[in-house]
Amino acid sequence: MQIYKVGGAVRDRLLGKPVTDIDWVVVGATTEEMLAKGFRTVGADFPVFLHPKSGEEYALARTERKSGRGYGGFTFHASPEVTLEEDLIRRDLTINAMAEDDQQNLTDPYHGQRDLEERILRHVSPAFAEDPLRVLRVARFAARYAELGFKVAPETLELMRQLSESGELEALTAERSWKEISRALMEDQPQVFIQVLRDCGALKVLMPEVDALFGVPQPEAHHPEIDSGIHTLSVLEQSALHKQPLTVRWACLLHDLGKGLTPQEEWPRHIAHEHKGLKLIKAVNERFKAPKDCQELALLVGQYHTHGHRALELKASTLLELLQSFDVYRRPQRFEEFIAACEMDARGRKGLEQRSYPQADYLRGAANVARGVAVQPLLEKGFKGLELGEALKRERLKALKVYKESAAS
Structure with missing residues (x-):
């Protein structure tokens, strides 16, 4: 032995x-x-x-x-x-x-030691092509070791391409796929994972909604990188640089899916892409059976990320609706993760990675103001049930109006 x-x-x-x-x-x-x-x-x-x-x-x-x-x-x-x-x-x-x-x-x-020294990810034998999970694994290793200069060998990428075209990827269970995807998203360069999947044709099989973003332009004034797919990779890269949790990274990957549905004649504008993208985000969530917290945040970020960017311009009533949508009173962490995803989205633009994001502190302040409205005085006035809820909403709206005015002065 x-x-x-x-x-x-x-x-x-x-x-x-x-x-x-x-x-x-x-x-x-x-x-x-x-x-x-x-x-x-x-x-x-x-x-x-x-x-x-x-x-x-x-x-x-x-x-x-x-x-x-x-x-x-x-x-x-x-x-x-x-x-x-x-x-x-x-x-x-x-x-x-x-x-x-x-x-x-x-x-x-x-000859693994030689390939380590040459920074190459190379398959051992032709039997590599028998296991579709290896497409995801190699892409994950590419993300893990990108900082060391590792690249996928051309002949290995070709086998991955053959696997992607064979229909074998569809045989992967949601649980196995999610295990690899979630681990890859938590690597230091998760954008490399998505890029390698795209290079071998696996992205259009596993996540056609993400693959569809590449080649779709955005207004250059707001997005110097122009391409929606490149922007998504950049947002994902920022989420890793800022050590964001899996929930935020997953939301960053899916936040702009609606742009893939915009008719070409409307390019580079993407009106209502937030709402249009919700059905696509839901489909990807369900396909991989993502954990509930990842699913919820991805949908909320998809729907409200432009609200986050426009936070300083929002009316007090819209701001209150945003806070209510996130249930900031009972789930403060989820709103904090939403703010983080919005900031990563803002930073994931060519040349704007270091720009400050004052919306973050403004939104945190608004949440604190809304949470700070006391219930007890309303109870003492005899409010209860639905009337109590409406009275509380009115008081929070008043407080947010004061907050908005003080922030503007």
């Missing part, structure tokens, strides 16, 4: 990056031998065991064969005869197909 550290732990050590998760492969062992050593079995499809002390996962070396569609369409074979090289060849990228023994002796049959 021989035990090797494999995959990301080896890759990241060689890159000088922190190693978080460690995967282990056991060569030359049987299930019975593992159980005899105190390991506990957890693998449903192939033999995976938990270490009796550390709880880390150890998998028996295995081969795999394509037997159906999608990510799960494989049959696995694990036995003591399977070699380390046979186990490594089934992996996606050469940089993930290296192994180390307990003395840090490297096993690198597919």
Whole structure:
């Protein structure tokens, strides 16, 4: 029995990056031998065991064969005869197909170390094209290591293109897709993830609503970058630079989908794109079964982001309606995330990345003013039920009018 550290732990050590998760492969062992050593079995499809002390996962070396569609369409074979090289060849990228023994002796049959040095994301074997999830994984790695100069090898991008055209991507479950998408959006350069998906034709399959934005112009006076797709990538880039949470990044990706529906004869203006885009945002949310908080914020940002930009011009009554829509009294964090998404949208414009966004503090102040209206005096006046709600709304409107006047002076 021989035990090797494999995959990301080896890759990241060689890159000088922190190693978080460690995967282990056991060569030359049987299930019975593992159980005899105190390991506990957890693998449903192939033999995976938990270490009796550390709880880390150890998998028996295995081969795999394509037997159906999608990510799960494989049959696995694990036995003591399977070699380390046979186990490594089934992996996606050469940089993930290296192994180390307990003395840090490297096993690198597919030249992963060379590709690390040359900053290339390259597939290990033609079997790469059997697993559609790898399209998303490679795009995610491209986003993760973009800062180090990594690029997808042309021949790997071609395989990804073939996968995108094969119909295999449609076989991915919403849960698997969302896991990769959400992880990719939280990388330091999530815009690279979207760009790589577009480069290989996967974006128009997975998110045609986002893909449709590329080539759609916007008024240059407001958007020096002009192209709606480029703008979306820039907004996503800003959301990562400003360390925004997943909810905000997802909203940034989807906020302008309505612009893809504007007839060409109306370009570069996009009247009512906020409202038009809601059905598209809803469709993308449902397709990937995004978490509820991501879905809600994406829809609210899509509908109201131009309100955010025009905050200083809004009438007090419109401002109150905006605050009510976000339920700022019970869900203050959601409104804070809306403000963040609006600011990222404003910064995601060529040459305007550093421009201040006074609307942010103005909106926070308005929310504080509305929240500060006390209910008790109205109760003491005998208001209750619907009448109490209307009275509270009137008092909040008065307070916002005062706030608006003081801000203007």
